Amino acid sequence: xxxxxxxxxxxxxxxxxxxxxxxxxxxxxxxxxxxxxxxxxxxxxxxxxxxxxxxxxxxxxxxxxxxxxxxxxxxxxxxxxxxxxxxxxxxxxxxxxxxxxxxxxxxxxxxxxxxxxxxxxxxxxxxxxxxxxxxxxxxxxxxxxxxxxxxxxxxxxxxxxxxxxxxxxxxxxxxxxxxxxxxxxxxxxxxxxxxxx
Numbered sequence: 001x002x003x004x005x006x007x008x009x010x011x012x013x014x015x016x017x018x019x020x021x022x023x024x025x026x027x028x029x030x031x032x033x034x035x036x037x038x039x040x041x042x043x044x045x046x047x048x049x050x051x052x053x054x055x056x057x058x059x060x061x062x063x064x065x066x067x068x069x070x071x072x073x074x075x076x077x078x079x080x081x082x083x084x085x086x087x088x089x090x091x092x093x094x095x096x097x098x099x100x101x102x103x104x105x106x107x108x109x110x111x112x113x114x115x116x117x118x119x120x121x122x123x124x125x126x127x128x129x130x131x132x133x134x135x136x137x138x139x140x141x142x143x144x145x146x147x148x149x150x151x152x153x154x155x156x157x158x159x160x161x162x163x164x165x166x167x168x169x170x171x172x173x174x175x176x177x178x179x180x181x182x183x184x185x186x187x188x189x190x191x192x193x194x195x196x197x
Contacts, residue, residue, distance in 0.1 A: 011026070011037050011039060012024055012026065012039065012112055015039065020041065022041040022042060022043075022044055023041070023042040023044075023061065023110075023111055023112065023113070024039055024040070024041060024042070024111065024112045024113075025039070025040045025041075025042055025061060025112075025113050025115070025161070026038070026039050026112060026113070026114040026115065027039075027040075027114075027115045027117070027145070027161075028114055028115065028116045028117065029117045029119055030116060030117060030118050030119055030120060031119045031120070031129045031133075032119075032120040036165075038161075038163045040160075040161045042057070042061055046058045046061075051158070052149060052153060052154050052155055052156065052158075053146075053147070053149075053156070053157065053158030053160065055154075056072075056147045056149060056154055057147060057160050060072070060073075060147050061113045066104075066105075066106050069099070069104070069106060069115075070097075070098075070099025070100075070104055071097060071099060071100075071148075072097070072147050072148040072150075073097065073098045073099055073104070073115070073145070073147060073148075074095050074096065074097055074098065074145070074146050074147065074148045074157075075095070075096055075098050075143055075144065075145055076093060076094070076095045076096075076143070076144040076146070076159075077090045077091065077093075077094070077096075077141060077142070077143050078092070078093055078141065078142040078143075078144070079092065079139070079140070079141050080140040080141065080142060080164075080166075081138070081139065081140035081167075082132075082138060082139040082140065082141065083138055083139075085131055086131055086132055086138075086139060089127070089128045089131055090128060090132075090141070097148065098117065101122055101124055101125070102117055102118065102119065102121065102122040102125050103117075103118040103121045103122070104116065104117050104118070105118070136167075136168060136169070137167040137168065137169065138167070139165070139167065139168070140164070140165075140166040140167060141164065141165050141166075142162060142163070142164045143162060143163055143164075143165075144159045144161075144162040145159065145160055145161050145162060146158060146159050146160055147160060
């Protein structure tokens with residue numbers, strides 16, 4: 001499963017070994033046979049910030065139910081470069097609730113929350129990923145994540161994190177041996193920090 005794949009890749013373990021102590025938010029897109037894992041560090045003073053977005057994020061990584069997480073986790077894709085079929089399928093700056101049509105599992109501990117997105121379980125998401133993978137090096141895409149605010153006291157919404165994939169060389173992706181995590185490329189030594197305000 002997604003959690004096992006992240007554990008096998010030793011993504012979080014490497015960060016902990018390198019001295020990272022903050023709570024980590026892991027977003028794992030399971031695009032069989034690939035996994036795209038992004039890691040952000042949650043600000044330690046999140047609950048003290050007092051902003052609507054900070055309070056929502058604290059609830060999301062803390063006690064929010066999985067059902068509510070599914071109904072609130074929102075993505076905004078932005079195609080910076082790519083062929084027309086990709087732009088048409090993905091949409092331009094079109095917000096979408098990620099859990100509305102794609103199964104998501106959450107694996108929570110005191111120090112991590114993994115959001116495991118099963119692209120393979122959604123025919124629409126599979127179609128988009130196939131088109132994007134075929135286009136490969138012609139695509140430059142940014143993806144922003146935020147938590148949907150519903151009540152007045154939860155607004156304005158604020159982007160909690162994002163990442164960019166520019167002209168990915170999918171044929172250079174290495175496999176990971178689940179037994180020992182060998183074969184994975186080193187990647188960045190530290191996670192990105194979530195916005196502090």
